[in-house]
Amino acid sequence: MASGRAAILMNYVSVALEVGLDPYRILADAGVSPSQLRNPEERLPRGAIASILERSAMQANCPQFAMLIAERRDLSSLGPVSLVLQQQETLEDAIRTLIRYQHLLSELLTFNLEIEGDSALVRTQIVSNIDFVPRQAHEAVGAMLSRAFAEIGGGAWQPECLHFMHAAPRSLEVHHRVLGCPVIFGSDVNGVVYGRETLQARNPNYRSNLAAYANSYFETQLPSAPPLSQVDRTRRALYILLASGNASIGNVARHIGVSQRTLQRRLEAEGTGFSAVLSAVRRELVVRHLLNNVQPLATIGEMLGYASPAAFTRWFTSEFGMSPSAWRRSANDDPLPAVPPADVEDPAPAGLREIEAPTPL
Numbered sequence: 001m002a003s004g005r006a007a008i009l010m011n012y013v014s015v016a017l018e019v020g021l022d023p024y025r026i027l028a029d030a031g032v033s034p035s036q037l038r039n040p041e042e043r044l045p046r047g048a049i050a051s052i053l054e055r056s057a058m059q060a061n062c063p064q065f066a067m068l069i070a071e072r073r074d075l076s077s078l079g080p081v082s083l084v085l086q087q088q089e090t091l092e093d094a095i096r097t098l099i100r101y102q103h104l105l106s107e108l109l110t111f112n113l114e115i116e117g118d119s120a121l122v123r124t125q126i127v128s129n130i131d132f133v134p135r136q137a138h139e140a141v142g143a144m145l146s147r148a149f150a151e152i153g154g155g156a157w158q159p160e161c162l163h164f165m166h167a168a169p170r171s172l173e174v175h176h177r178v179l180g181c182p183v184i185f186g187s188d189v190n191g192v193v194y195g196r197e198t199l200q201a202r203n204p205n206y207r208s209n210l211a212a213y214a215n216s217y218f219e220t221q222l223p224s225a226p227p228l229s230q231v232d233r234t235r236r237a238l239y240i241l242l243a244s245g246n247a248s249i250g251n252v253a254r255h256i257g258v259s260q261r262t263l264q265r266r267l268e269a270e271g272t273g274f275s276a277v278l279s280a281v282r283r284e285l286v287v288r289h290l291l292n293n294v295q296p297l298a299t300i301g302e303m304l305g306y307a308s309p310a311a312f313t314r315w316f317t318s319e320f321g322m323s324p325s326a327w328r329r330s331a332n333d334d335p336l337p338a339v340p341p342a343d344v345e346d347p348a349p350a351g352l353r354e355i356e357a358p359t360p361l
Contacts, residue, residue, distance in 0.1 A: 004049045004106035007040035007079060008140055011072040012052070019060040019068075026055050040079055049106075050126070053136035063169035066136040067178045070143035075151045081105065082148070084218045087211040091149060091157045092199040095122055098145075101218065109141065112240050119160070120199050123191040125239045129284045133291045135166045138190045139175075146179055146192050156201035159194055163187035167294050186294040188303060189243065230266035231277055238281045247305045249274045283319060290328045297324050 013034065016023035027034055030052050036042045057065035075082045081101050088094040092113075099111050112123040124141050126134055142162045149157045161182040168185035169175075175183045228236070237255040241247040252274070253263040267273055282304050289300045301312030316324045 004044055004108060005040060005079065005104075006037050006042040006044050007077045008049055008106075008144070009037050009044075009052065009069070010040060010077050011069055012037060012056075015065070015068045015072070016056055016060075019056075019062045019065065021056055021060050023056075026052055026059070029055070040077065047128070047130065050130065050134040050137040053140060054132060054134060057136045063135075064171075064174040066140040067143060067174045070140060070147060071174075071178045073144070073147070075148050078105065078144070078148055080218075084214045085148065086152050086203075086205065087207070087214040088152075089203055089206045089208075089211065090200050091153055091194065091203075092120075094149060094152060094157075094203070095199075110236055110239060111145075115196065115199075118196045120194045120196055121163075121189065121191045122194070123189055123240070123243070125190065127236055127239050129280075131287060133166055133288055135164070138164055138166070142190065142192055143178060146181070150180070152205070153201060153203050156204065157194075157198060159192045160198075161193050163189050163191050163193065165190050165289075165294065166292050188295065188299065229270060230263070231270050231272060234263070234267065234274070234277050235281055238278060239285075242281065242285065242305050243303060245302070245305060247278065279315075279319070282315070286316065286324070290324060291331060293328070293332070297328075300324070 013023045016026070024034060027037075030048045031045050032048050032052065036044065053066055053069075057063055062068075075086070078085070081098065081104050084097055084101070085094050088097055095111075095113050099113065102109060102111050108126055108128050110125050110127050112125070114121045114123055122145060124138065124145070126137060142164065146159045146162060150159070159179075159181050161184055162179055163184045165187055166185060168183075172183060233256050234252060237252045238247055241251055241255060249263065250260050253260040256263065258266075264274060267277065286300065286304060289295055289303065295303070297312070298309045301309050304312065306312035306315065313323055316327070320327055322330070
């Protein structure tokens with residue numbers, strides 16, 4: 001069962017009390033005991049983190065909820081990964097190390113480093129089937145990344161901006177205070193943007209001997225990423241490649257590191273095929289995009305890999321029994337419940353060139 005570390009909810013109870021919530025009731029509804037939050041390495045039930053954050057923000061009418069939690073966290077909340085990140089020579093080294101060990105943070109998150117021209121994007125994605133927009137989870141992850149790297153590299157590792165796909169709250173005062181940089185909402189990505197030169201900025205506390213020891217220790221002592229089925233590996237690749245318009249079976253096979261025929265054969269052995277996995281991922285993502293109520297339908301179609309609005313509409317209608325515009329109107333007329341379900345799985349400019357796989361596969 002996929003899960004995430006309880007550390008992301010550090011200070012949850014105190015922040016929830018300050019905004020007028022009953023945190024113990026919300027935790028209980030999500031199947032989480034307050035005692036579980038005392039151990040940052042505790043693995044919470046699937047979907048619990050995203051659901052708790054979203055419920056709390058909605059019930060308190062506090063869209064800054066995740067930012068208030070992030071404001072009280074420091075590098076130590078990343079757990080053992082923080083030790084090896086501190087010993088990386090450059091920001092790019094630290095980002096690649098985070099990608100390598102991201103399974104220690106959550107089995108439901110994937111990070112990807114993409115570079116084009118003078119910009120570098122750390123794209124974040126929640127790889128799961130959820131039927132609500134995990135706004136707070138995306139903001140918590142973005143804040144976690146940007147603040148952790150800024151703490152390690154000081155002024156040298158400051159982000160240029162953060163991107164979120166969902167709409168902006170009425171006030172951005174808390175976001176600017178916590179993140180210390182511009183925040184762009186209604187974007188076509190979730191992630192943190194750095195300047196190309198910032199990637200090569202040196203860590204002022206880097207020591208080569210300590211770095212060699214830390215890297216060696218992590219390589220031999222920490223658990224490796226859990227084995228993934230071919231379906232899961234394909235899903236993770238599609239979550240990344242769909243956004244850049246490169247989600248053909250050939251590109252997915254190269255991303256995973258196998259031949260196209262091998263990918264087809266392994267998926268067939270698991271009782272499915274590439275088209276079925278692609279359609280399932282599109283179904284998951286299109287619900288999030290439509291519920292976001294930000295991106296135009298034509299943009300959503302492009303984000304899902306369709307060359308024309310007509311092709312997107314035909315696919316959507318065949319899958320959902322109505323046009324995407326009708327589905328969105330229906331969702332607006334019958335809004336999601338104030339409390340998202342707790343038993344679902346947890347959670348820069350378009351066209352940036354992908355250079356790093358989301359996890360070692």
